[in-house]
Amino acid sequence: MMPRTSGASLDLGxxxxxxxxxxxxxxxxxxxxxxxxxxxxxxxxxxxxxADVARARDAHAHxxxxxxxxxxxxxxxxxxxxxxxPDSxxxxxxxxxxxxxxxxxxxxxxxxxxxxxSDEEDGADGAGGRKKLRLSKDQAAVLEECFKTHSTLNPKQxxxxxxxxxxxxxxxxxxxxxxxxxxxxxxxxVDCEYLKRWCERLADENKRLEKELADLxxxxxxxxxAATLTICPSCRRVAATATAATPTNHHHHQQCHPxxxxxxxxxxxxxxxxxxxxxxxxxxxxxxxxxxxxxxxxPPLVTRELF
DNA sequence: GCCTGAAGCCGTGTTACGTCA
DNA sequence: CGTGACGTAACACGGCTTCAG
Numbered sequence: 001m002m003p004r005t006s007g008a009s010l011d012l013g014x015x016x017x018x019x020x021x022x023x024x025x026x027x028x029x030x031x032x033x034x035x036x037x038x039x040x041x042x043x044x045x046x047x048x049x050x051a052d053v054a055r056a057r058d059a060h061a062h063x064x065x066x067x068x069x070x071x072x073x074x075x076x077x078x079x080x081x082x083x084x085x086p087d088s089x090x091x092x093x094x095x096x097x098x099x100x101x102x103x104x105x106x107x108x109x110x111x112x113x114x115x116x117x118s119d120e121e122d123g124a125d126g127a128g129g130r131k132k133l134r135l136s137k138d139q140a141a142v143l144e145e146c147f148k149t150h151s152t153l154n155p156k157q158x159x160x161x162x163x164x165x166x167x168x169x170x171x172x173x174x175x176x177x178x179x180x181x182x183x184x185x186x187x188x189x190v191d192c193e194y195l196k197r198w199c200e201r202l203a204d205e206n207k208r209l210e211k212e213l214a215d216l217x218x219x220x221x222x223x224x225x226a227a228t229l230t231i232c233p234s235c236r237r238v239a240a241t242a243t244a245a246t247p248t249n250h251h252h253h254q255q256c257h258p259x260x261x262x263x264x265x266x267x268x269x270x271x272x273x274x275x276x277x278x279x280x281x282x283x284x285x286x287x288x289x290x291x292x293x294x295x296x297x298x299p300p301l302v303t304r305e306l307f
Numbered sequence: 308g309c310c311t312g313a314a315g316c317c318g319t320g321t322t323a324c325g326t327c328a
Numbered sequence: 329c330g331t332g333a334c335g336t337a338a339c340a341c342g343g344c345t346t347c348a349g
Contacts, residue, residue, distance in 0.1 A: 133337070134325065152317080174338060177317070182336085184318085 135175070139165045141174070147179050 135143070140163060146157075151160065153176055155169075162169040 135337080155315090171337080173316085177319095178336065178338085180317080181319070300339095 008282065133171070135167075137169065143175050143179070147176065151180055151183070 143161070146153075146161060150157070153172065156168050158172050158176075162172045163166075165172070
């Protein structure tokens with residue numbers, strides 16, 4: 001099943017071009033002087049994304065208003081509450097000092113017993129349970145695009161992003177933590193699948209080799225003294241069960257390598273001309289890996305288009 | 308230079324909530 | 329309408345790094 005929110009964020013038709021759009025402002029959050037004066041690629045990306053999202057916001061909101069028949073969807077309403085709440089400023093100030101707070105203070109902020117909570121006005125959390133704020137599609141889109149630029153945030157970036165989105169810095173921090181976790185989980189799944197297929201291929205190859213070994217042993221035990229083992233230098237398989245000069249041997253070689261000479265080195269046998277480790281030969285995907293890096297040193301990251 | 312405690316960040320696992328089929 | 333599955337925000341906890349004293 002496709003992730004609903006992330007999929008929707010991609011459906012916003014966001015332009016990923018950086019640095020070309022003017023400074024945009026999302027909802028009622030104030031423009032951050034931190035990012036306004038910044039010329040870093042991250043800030044440029046943030047500005048661009050926010051501008052694009054702001055342009056898409058109206059159409060998006062109207063779409064949902066039409067779909068709901070009367071109003072914005074709950075996520076957007078929640079986002080509106082969050083972004084227009086006076087807590088935005090309070091959250092900003094708390095976030096600004098949050099970097100200097102100790103763990104106990106952060107704990108208080110987390111539990112809401114002493115900190116500022118943007119949802120405390122909702123009155124729905126009287127039982128003391130945590131209230132889950134659903135990020136709006138716009139907010140998620142901005143966070144997503146920023147994540148593509150940097151998967152981690154420094155305090156300045158976190159604060160700027162929180163200010164723009166009308167969220168608490170802690171919320172931005174949590175979102176990035178969860179996002180990194182999801183990315184890693186996805187990558188783990190991909191790697192797992194990769195290794196599984198590789199293992200299956202190796203098992204098949206192992207079966208084949210075992211059978212080949214059995215054949216060799218049988219051949220060795222054969223009474224005929226003229227029997228000679230010939231292994232194809234290219235494919236490393238037993239070429240024949242008779243002498244090297246027999247037509248059978250040539251037949252094999254002609255079949256496998258019609259244009260190759262008998263003295264052809266094994267390395268030159270690949271049809272593509274590239275030399276790959278033997279295990280890569282029966283696992284095509286590994287060829288791509290070997291052309292870039294080794295398996296152990298640099299496993300490929302899950303490309304962002306997966307999300 | 309080494310040690311130590313505080314502070315902050317991050318990864319990992321878990322919980323709880325919202326949404327959808 | 330009730331329910332289970334799923335996605336995800338929020339939380340808890342421990343490890344690591346940095347820095348001041």
